[in-house]
Amino acid sequence: MSKPSQPNLYLTRRHWLALAASAVSGCGGGSGVSTAALPGTGGTGIYTQGSISGFGSVIVNSIKFDDGLADVQMDGDSATSADLRVGMVASVQGERGADPTLGTASHIEVWSIAQGPVLQVPRVTQSSQRADGTVAEFAEFSVAGMTVQTNPDTSFYGVALASDLVPQQVVTVWGLQAGADGSRWTATRVEVRPMGMVLDRVSTGVVHVAGSQRSLNGLLLTGSMADVLVDGSLLRVQGVWSDASSSLAVAHVKLLGSGLLGQLPDDAKIEVEIEGFVTDTPSASAFMLGNIVVDASAIAPLNMQIKRGTRVEVHGTWQSGVLKATKVEVEDEQALQSVELKGTVESFKGVADFVVRGQRCDASGLTNADVSHGLLADLKNGVNVKLRGNKAGDVLRVSQLEFVMNDD
Template sequence: MSEPSQPNLYLTRRHWLALAASAVSGCGGGSGVSTASLPGTGGTGYTQGSISGFGSVFVNGVEFDDVMASANGSIQIDGVTVTSDYLRLGMVAGVQSERGVDPAPPTVRRIDVWSIAQGSVLQIPRVIQRIQRTDGTFAESAEFTVAGMTVQTDPNTSFYGVAFASDLMPNQVVMVWGLQAGTDGAHWTATRVEVRPMGMAMNMVSTGVVYVSGSQRLLNGLSLSGSTAGTLTVGALVRVQGTWSPASNSLAVEHSKLLGSGLVFQPPGHDEIEVEIEGFVTDTPTASGFMLGNIVVDASAIAPISTEVKKGARVEVHGTWQSGVLKATEVELETEQTLQTVELKGVMDSFVSKAEFWVRGQRCDATGITKVEHGTLADLKQGVEVKLRGSKAGDVVMVTELEIVVDD
């Protein structure tokens, strides 16, 4: 296995995302279920969602050209500046972009990625459901506890270091990226789970709503201590990082990030910012709106909402950000096929066989294909640039189409 050695990806300073977003940057690949006309076609935009591929980078099914952002240091993971080579499938990213002339993809101005949890797995994960797909691959839904959080996985979760959540063992250290799955801020559905090397120094990260018991501030059952903890507002949705003491189940908070109304990447305070946000419906919709994570969505402009948009549904919402409310102009239901589909373009980092090779840090299996566009199976080797399409199966992408890039 060959991939860029990971930097120490935890929050090293308080980092606030400055947006200059004025137009939706694109539509995703889900099925449109409720829509109104979208304004404008030019300028800049803001998109938040899980990474679904690399060509440059795909978020919510939209390709963004990240070459300049990577070159000028405008990509960060947990506050650490990185190149685009460190981005991975399933990481939740906030993308500022600038539209070019069609059909060219929007140009990335900035990408910010934040993990929602880091820490040791405390118990053996609980498997909720395990199924076998028609192609013979397996998928499961499971849950485990890390940093006081209940993290759920589903067949759309990407993994690194294990094939499924059920393979996790107590005391393994993991990083988790995900989407808020409950209004309490403590329940999240993982879009990516990554096992970190044993012995690697990492502080704990936990995300949730601050509450008080007596005079003690708590987050996800963890007692918060230190001067930074004292500044946290009760009832606020925050991401905190610090040193965990297992004896007292307390977290000495070193850094915190206010998530406000549920956006991991906080938009600026002025009104009428146009955005595209991926998330889970966390409350039963009314005729004119619903909750997306902790975000209030006003869908009165497209009411009545489709009956497919219900609690637990994973959707993309397009609209404008106005006074802390997302005014929806379109709601797209994300289908299983869309969530499973992966597109990768890059040089083969390593090649063992067609059953095991790596592109953009992702393990791939092409045993299901019999032909290669612009070449043959014998031409596949380390260093060859390829473009492929496939579906997620735990920590592997099962390749259904593959071509050798001969003229880019």
């Protein structure tokens, strides 16, 4: 089914070989343990992992990647860049240009972290009203045994906010690890699935072994693939849920021991940029980014703002399973909510409701003075636009709009 990942930090080589040998790996509907292709090893090679913040080119960690020739995979299956959406967590492998904000992607990989019915009414932990009247909300809900947290930076599709979710509504979640033990994740995107759609259950966390039984996030795992899973492994499992036996028949496993979506060789020539949450109390020269070990000795002492729960972007190189940091940036709240899109207008219902690259947009706050190369009245299906704005739940509040007359 998928392109497979690197061994878990908790796995011995013997365990990994046994696990990999027991799995059937392939593409398009098979099942197995997944690994990912290596990036190019040229002098300007780059691997970046983070939430998608825009399109035209795919934008991850403020780098605009030309995705025209990229191999794209979503949950191990072949896809196209047109299938990608704002807020999905992606790993992008390719080459960086002379302008450090530009690159060319050779491989883009996206994995959801959870999928299944919402288990109870979401709990709102904090709520406030923005100046434009929209609601900024912090909430959490349970799905596939996981605790999923949302915040004002989370993108939604199908509902405006987490508090609009109802029990048994099926969702797919993309996100970043927020707890050191893998039990808590912060959603960067939540999509509501159509009622009646039959989907695999997906859960991400740490495997627990008790006798012959294996479980993950409280879900009993069954099947030959579950039998070889090692206690303490951080992984994503996908399979068919049985209400009758209250168990998950595992069809696919992706190991996340290093915290990377893809696999990287030790190569100081490959630049690495990773977005995530600090999941432990940092020492003067090291910390955990999700499940990634970060060696920050080259830039010690760390900024006092960098503490458990801080969302950061780490730049460096990958060496012996450790991210050797050359720079650590605390992510700006305003920047996290900012989105840039270039594409064709679809599903146009009016200036306050239209779609670009799968993202619902609202430009009703603009005047013609905010529009370049046209007027608001020129908005309609089929026109090409560039726009910038801020996320507000399932809507992008447009602050700048430009009509594009050609491909420049």
